Amino acid sequence: MRCVVLVPRRADHGRRDMIWKHVRKWLQQNHPEWEIFEGHDDGPVFSLSKARNDAARKAGSWDVAVILDSDTIAEPEVLKDAVIRASMSTRLWIAGDIRMCLSQKSSDQILHGGLWFPRPDGHLPKNGANESIYGEPSSSVMAVSRELWDKVGGYVESMQGYGYEDLVFLTSCNIFGDGVSWIPDSIMYHFWHEKSRLTDDTERNYKIWKQLDGIARNQNARQVAKIYLESLGHTVNV
């Protein structure tokens, strides 16, 4: 089985590059048998969809791909488990059921080789709860079989910028594949960096996802979703 790691990337010559350097090293240490492919998009607004598809194309022939954000890590044994599970069906497996966006300080401590003492970033001052940790994330680190990738046609490239392209991908996996699962009792860590600014693209992407999410509830979801996605210039193979 050939497993590859697909990473959407755009250099910022700053913190994100530094994080990716560490994440890449982490991958090479923990998963030396998996080749890493960076995907790029040179458009005026970075498209995560295009970059992920670009990485998948560059990887050539593969059986399972780990779709990984360049600022996120998953527990190595859990990720291996996700890859094995993904290879056995057209189910998307996410390598953890919890995502924690680390604080800058605990990110730095881990990245600089200090003691791991992860804690989430930010908080809601009103009730003391924290919004940087949540269950069933829609991206970060996940494993997909080639069969499922081909069925859903990869990511929808007409979705510009970032935001909701991951949910459209998940929803497509639900409609055209066996669904989406999270490896239980596992956490993924997102290393802190300045947030990207939301643009009008995010709002447009949200509408696309809501539309597809509504279609997913139809009895003839596959047919309707296929037509809808084709109207966006995206081809599925079912």
Next chain:
Amino acid sequence: MSKVAVIVPWRPSEPRRATLWAFVRDWLRRYHGAWPVHTAPGPDGPFNRGAALNQAAAKTDADILVIHDADTICDPLQLSRAVTWVNNYGGICYPYETYTYLDQPSTDWIRSHPTGTWFVSPEVHHTQGFRTTVRHKHVSGAVVVSRQALAAVGGFIELQGWGAEDMIMHTLFETFVAGANWMQGGAYHLWHPAIRNDPNDASQIANHQILADVMSLSPVPDQLRSYLRQGGHPIPDER
């Protein structure tokens, strides 16, 4: 640097807690070996955390006290920084901003891998998500206080049983010792079966009434002082 000691309210109970305390004690030795650790069980009867801490504090003449629960670990760097902060400025300092109640598998992972990579998760309460298990500016688990600050609030308040004493102490420090400081770090509560206080228990109702009274009187320190004196917890007069 002033003399530092760790004080731990600790009474042997069920085996899991004893195992956790053994781990925490080793952790403290590993990262803060220069600080002696003093435990005390408190009086017989329901566990009285305040009395246990007063007993433990009496065992040492240290100028800086690290009040540390037997089921908590802090980022060692932040705990050291909190001690330095109290050494420099007095008062009280929590060695964390985020206090996380870990789940059982994460706790067990940390116990078996005290150094290394930790992929650890908070407990999830299904009705509230992480709201109750990832707490911002929590006031329990560990705190560093100067002996002077502790004296200024009359020592630890001794209630019947436990519960509410942490928030009462925090309010007293806020009122009589010019506030608290928090380090930008994390601390973990290590999982053990929870002992829930019965909210209908008379002592629990009384303790929470004291907390409510203390909080409502805190804007008027003289009234709060008078209230506490009547309740058997005298606070020294301001000089």
